[in-house]
Amino acid sequence: MAIKLLTTLAYFAIVFYLGYKGWKETKGASDYMLAGRRVNPFVMAMSYGATFISTSAIIGFGGAAGLFGFPLLWLTVFNLSFGIFIAMIFFGKRTRRMGLALNCHTFPELLGKRYQSRFIQGFSGGVIFMFIPVYAAAVLIGICRMVEVSLGLPYTWVLLGVTAIIALYVITGGMKAVMYTDAFQGSIMAVMMLILICYTYSMLGGVTEAHQALTDMAQLMPEKLQKGGMLGWTQGSVPFSPLWLTIYTTIVYGVGIGVLAQPQLAVRYMTVPGDRELNRAVLYGGIFILLMTGVAFIVGALSNAVFFKEFGKISIAMAGGNIDKIIPTFIETMMPPWFSAIFLLAMFAAAMSTLSSQFHVGGTSLGHDIYARAMRTRVRAAGNSMAVNQMGVVITILASLVWAWVLPESVIARATAFFFGLCGAAFLPAYLLGLYWKGMTKAGAKFSIIGGFIASMLWLLFIHEKEAASIGLCQLLFGKTTLVADAAKGSWIFLLQWVDPNVVALPLSFLLAWGVSAFSTSLADEHVEACWQNC
Structure with a gap:
């Protein structure tokens, strides 16, 4: 316990120093929201990766891998191909250039200025502000469960303490403090994950022996999971069974594609001075994401063989039925005490790096995109502008704290997939086509954003079994958990309950963007050309 406390104190001393450094270098709104657009590529890549990968990935999805096994590694493939390569090369460069040409500071502002629409900026900011606290709560739960298991402290105390620590440097230091601390925290995370996978394989006698041991355990797969279609931790699931649909449509597709429209990630493209920095960031980010997700999913699955x-x-069974406790239990039970102490800090790093960015983007969505822009409010002085954004951060933090209190167990992966999918359906078509298609119109963007958002929410409320059953609106209005619950078992209609909303909402959103744009008036030629300036 003494080792853990001393290591923790040293870690937080460095974090607060970096937060103080960010505060000293923050002179105005541009510094607070975009770190002055002069960030080093390594810092940008580590901040991007540390924001992308958090306790929701390591604790939440690592725990899900303990349940579903190696099929979750397909999410690592999607993370590398979409979340790093396509994101940095095809989205990052044009986002940076267009953001500079239009003088944008936030993701909603980029959409709003691209389409000359206060409504788009305000609506997008509202969606982010309303729902990013759910994602932030998932990350909060992850680190709090880790501390609860590691130090034996009450969950509520940990929740309040972690939130207060992150709030202190995010509210005062802005984006510079966030990115400095992200780079430091991401470096800790990378080292710890390397040690974790090597030690796990050594406990099982090597790579081949470990995988064979897990394969031989297929008969131990819980009966409920077998009924859902699971064959084993290495064998995967029966194609188009309920759990196959959950793994591949929600976890792999929903999260893997949704990353392209994450506002807290997109804004980082606008923090670097040029394309060369983004090219360099691909290598750093790719290695980091491979270490984070690949290791978490492999260790999560292999924990079954070790236990x-x-x-x-x-x-x-070791985690008491809560998948969010599988990784914490594995670390505390099977790893050496010294590793447990440092890994706890790595999870602090993972949580704090993501939470700081979530709080920051939620706060600027309220302060900059809704209050100052969409509501046509004049915020004249730089100090007043920062104060408004800081107040938005405070409200976002409080909302996340409430969600972390009320959400049920085993919810981290689900809450993360919800936010990623919602952002993909609402923003991705308007974002992508706005970057690459001059014919994309304001009307097309509005219909796409609103249509994708509504379709995603309706599917969650009335079709997707997990959310529909938990929220209960469908039960209240129609007397059944989902609208397709009465369909013949095994039919494609019945199986829709396990199909992710993004499978339907994202194609619909793209169709609306293209269809409405094809039959609506284009923006003024001079504005369209301004959007493509230097792109």
């Missing part, structure tokens, strides 16, 4: 070898139980 069974040592205790005769699989992971979900």
